[in-house]
Amino acid sequence: MASKKYLLLAGAMSLLAASSGFAQVTPVYDALDSSKVPASRQAQQQNFSNHQYDFPAKPRDMWELGFHGGLHLINGTIPAKPGFGGGISLRKSLGHTFSVRAEYTGSFDKGQDYRLRPVSLNNSSAWAPTAALNNGNIVANYKTATHQLSLDLMASLSNILFYKAQPKVNWYVFGGYSLGLIDVDVDAKGANGAGYNYSGVNFSASRKDIKDQLKNIQDGDYESNAPSQGNRGNIGRKDDNQLLRHGADFGTGVAFRISKRFNIGIEEKYTLYFDDYLDGYSSPYSSHKDAFSYTSVRLNFNLGNSSKRVEPLWWVNPLNYAYNELSAPRHMKLPTPVLPDADGDGVTDQFDREPNTPAGAPVDVHGVAKDTDGDGVPDYKDKQLVTPTYCQPVDADGVGKCPDPECCKNMAAKPACNSLILPSVSFKGSSTKVSSENEAILASVANTLKSAPECNVLVTGHAGAKGKKGGVDLSSRRVDAVIDYLADKQGIDRGRFIKQNTPGESSTVDLAPAN
Incomplete structure (x- = not known):
């Protein structure tokens, strides 16, 4: 039975752990927000806001209402059958770690034994x-x-986290006082009021077979009050029936935060009532005391106005405000940093590569005096701020000496336009496209024209013998192709070309200086 119990517990915890992936809500709690502080602690909050006290006041937090149910067993002398327990609880925090719960x-x-x-x-x-029928x-x-x-x-173990804003899983332990009103009955007699005779039961059979035989003998009425502790037979009963017992309980549990208002938990609670008759039997050979074991699933709801209360404090990381304040200070008094700058150039000494520049001297980001023209004389001394490179080196005042201009030396004489020799361009058949061979010829022509920019060019096409029909049009298109290539491909100004068509061999376009 115990193995099934813990298997059930492990399965439920696995399911709840998987569901905790949905709990991604970060708490919104501002320690500077006085609306969540009760009137009794407003003085402390005011002193904190005015930097007269180091700690904010504890805010109001919500109550937790819980509903629970699960497997209940009596750990005693008699083997237990699976029982059921359920109930309700109300929990309130005392701080971020401790809380109290009434339940x-x-x-x-x-339970059913299988032994005499x-x-x-x-x-x-x-x-x-x-007992009289079975030899005692x-x-x-x-x-x-x-x-x-x-x-x-209760003590929460998971809410002081150094690397998370808020716990999503809360482990806790607890201990306290229990008052039990316990009614223990036994099936000791048959319907006729006589005891049970077990002489026909084979107690050497398997446990299951023995219980099956007992089931056929017992009527299951549980008609009699169970015996109680000998020295408390008439003390601690209610109406001569139910036992009234003081007890101590302790246990542990884990809760999974689903939202700001809801969490699911699993808990194991053990209760000791210091009584050996909770299972209706006390062995004469031992002083073992019976106890209750309760494994429950818990559905917990936070109660209270969220505009005036924070979540129960065991779900609030007390370091949350401190870390947020370190990351983005809103309340801390931060002094204005004062860093030394001996020469007053605006670059602090720890970064200044030239810590003794004169007052008012322009400097770069490293605190070094600027030298705009790179002549070796800083700007605050330079009487010629921009000295051309060809006028350097300079004197102590940053003034250079430029050489005499030689603008007319080594300049070649421009060729006369009438001395230019320009080639002709040939076309095949009725083609009007400049061929690759003609591109090379025209590139040479372009270089010649670029060296003589004052010279114009006469571009002559030939319409064939006596200007035969169609020849003029073909000749004009070839002339245009040559001019287009020189203007568009080689960059020669179109205004330098003069077109004409004459009779003659129609497969060529001639180029000649027009001056």
């Missing part, structure tokens, strides 16, 4: 008829119904 839990438990056990009939009259032995069983009130102090 009600109702539970139902059953001796029973002491002192204060055990319920078992007397059965019984097969114990029980049905227990419990109302339990608990008040626990």
